[in-house]
Amino acid sequence: MEPEGIALPMTAYPRENSGEVAAFERIMSQCERRVLRVALRLLNNPQDAQDATQEVFLRLYRHLGNLDEARGYEPWLYRVTVNVCRDIARARRRSVGLMEVPEPAAPQPDACHDAERAQQREIVRRGLSRLGEKERAALVLRDVEGLSTREVAGILGSSENTVRSQISTARLKLRDFTGRLVRRRS
Amino acid sequence: MSCSKLETDIALYAGGDLPPGRVPRVEAHLGKCADCRALAEELRAEQALLSELRDEPLEDAMVAQVRQRVLAEARRAGFTPRGALAPLLALAAALVLAVVLAWPRHRSGAAPRAAAASHAAQAGAGRGPAAAYGAAPLARKSRHHVRRAPTAQPGPPLLVQFVTDDPNIVIYWLVDQKPQGD
Numbered sequence: 001m002e003p004e005g006i007a008l009p010m011t012a013y014p015r016e017n018s019g020e021v022a023a024f025e026r027i028m029s030q031c032e033r034r035v036l037r038v039a040l041r042l043l044n045n046p047q048d049a050q051d052a053t054q055e056v057f058l059r060l061y062r063h064l065g066n067l068d069e070a071r072g073y074e075p076w077l078y079r080v081t082v083n084v085c086r087d088i089a090r091a092r093r094r095s096v097g098l099m100e101v102p103e104p105a106a107p108q109p110d111a112c113h114d115a116e117r118a119q120q121r122e123i124v125r126r127g128l129s130r131l132g133e134k135e136r137a138a139l140v141l142r143d144v145e146g147l148s149t150r151e152v153a154g155i156l157g158s159s160e161n162t163v164r165s166q167i168s169t170a171r172l173k174l175r176d177f178t179g180r181l182v183r184r185r186s
Numbered sequence: 187m188s189c190s191k192l193e194t195d196i197a198l199y200a201g202g203d204l205p206p207g208r209v210p211r212v213e214a215h216l217g218k219c220a221d222c223r224a225l226a227e228e229l230r231a232e233q234a235l236l237s238e239l240r241d242e243p244l245e246d247a248m249v250a251q252v253r254q255r256v257l258a259e260a261r262r263a264g265f266t267p268r269g270a271l272a273p274l275l276a277l278a279a280a281l282v283l284a285v286v287l288a289w290p291r292h293r294s295g296a297a298p299r300a301a302a303a304s305h306a307a308q309a310g311a312g313r314g315p316a317a318a319y320g321a322a323p324l325a326r327k328s329r330h331h332v333r334r335a336p337t338a339q340p341g342p343p344l345l346v347q348f349v350t351d352d353p354n355i356v357i358y359w360l361v362d363q364k365p366q367g368d
Contacts, residue, residue, distance in 0.1 A: 028253070033244050036252060041239065050252050057256045121242070124235045142201070143236040149203050168197035175197075175228055 024061055027073050032057070034145075035081050041140045042085040044129040048092065052084045059084075078147075078155045082137050089133065120178075127177040135170035142167050189215075189222050196222055200229035285360055 035056050039049035059080055060073070067076060128136055134156070141152045142163070153163045192215055198204040199212045216223050346358070 028256070032249055032253065036244055036249060037240065037242075040244075046248065050248065050255070053252045054255045054259065057252075058259055061256075061260055117238075121235050121238055124232065125239065128236075139236070142203075143233050144239050146237065146240065164198055164203055165194070167201065167203065168194040171197040171201065171229055171232065172193060175225070175232055178232060179228070 024064055027060065027077075028057055031073070031077055035077055038078065038081050038140060038145065039085055041125075041128060041144055042082065042137060043089060044125075045092075048085075048088050052081065052088050055084045056080050075151065075155055078141065078145075079157075082141075082155060086133060086137075123178050123181050124174065126181070127174040130177060131170050131173060135166045135173070138163050138166035139170040139174070143171075189219060192222065193225070196226050197229055200226045201233055282358055285358075289360055289362075 032053065036049055036053045039052040039056075040046065043049050043052060056077065060067075060077065067073060128139065131139065137156060138152055138158075141147050141155060142149065147155070149160050149163050149167075152167075153160045156163065158166075192212060195204055195208055195212050196216070199209065199216075204212060216226060344360070346360070
């Protein structure tokens with residue numbers, strides 16, 4: 001996983017255990033954007049995604065001493081992200097009933113992306129938000145994050161066959177959704 | 187085999203997830219079915235869009251906001267990575283034990299309180315910060331708080347409670363008093 005963030009100031013931490021603080025700093029710098037991105041895709045709501053990311057890194061900070069660095073932090077982070085997002089999504093469903101997930105904000109294509117491609121991504125994003133919880137998690141980890149089926153199975157605590165079933169179903173549902181939407185617009 | 191029965195395999199094939207043993211059958215079908223070839227192409231295009239979502243930039247302000255919240259919350263809660271407190275708690279337990287052992291005269295009167303303090307410290311050392319948080323109610327605001335032990339026998343020991351910078355660590359010390367009337 002390549003660094004995607006900015007180095008954190010050491011003085012910002014309340015503890016003085018420099019080794020663990022340094023490890024936390026490094027992991028957060030490397031992974032904060034990835035965790036936030038996955039949370040955004042799973043929750044489809046920036047505020048909820050920020051809440052989820054905050055909870056993920058606070059859990060990381062609390063459990064840092066128990067994690068095995070040799071095994072890598074990414075699988076742990078992905079697993080916790082999926083679990084935290086699931087909890088937040090369920091709490092949100094409880095608090096707002098069975099309201100439909102709000103539409104994501106319209107994309108803001110920068111000068112480098114053409115509007116049509118951005119529109120297609122927006123359709124896919126909407127389609128993702130309509131998938132079931134498990135199918136969406138499997139598809140986000142496999143097709144958005146680019147993890148292998150085995151890695152996704154490990155993160156979700158499922159078998160590879162289950163993950164294959166989830167992603168094939170999710171891909172077909174997404175294709176149906178995008179096809180319907182494109183046909184309706186045209 | 188009908189197209190509908192092969193749809194799920196085509197969805198896996200398009201993403202490179204189909205087990206090798208099932209690939210030949212799908213490829214043979216795609217070779218003679220234009221509709222399924224179109225489906226496979228649509229699925230590949232959809233995957234390309236999904237992978238582009240990974241590269242969409244996140245607003246720096248959004249990332250920075252999360253980071254500030256994480257740091258503020260960590261600072262507020264005084265979180266300690268698990269395992270970091272164990273040596274300190276073990277030291278506190280050893281101190282309490284040493285005081286208790288070096289107190290032969292008043293051990294009978296002081297034992298319950300000392301034992302309770304020792305137990306709290308050892309339990310904290312054994313179970314990590316969660317246990318230490320559980321012992322936190324023993325802590326007091328003052329940094330050096332002295333209170334008289336309730337025993338009414340001559341020369342009751344004083345229970346001295348040292349509160350460290352870490353709210354999870356409290357050190358108890360039993361101090362001998364001059365016998366009353368001296």
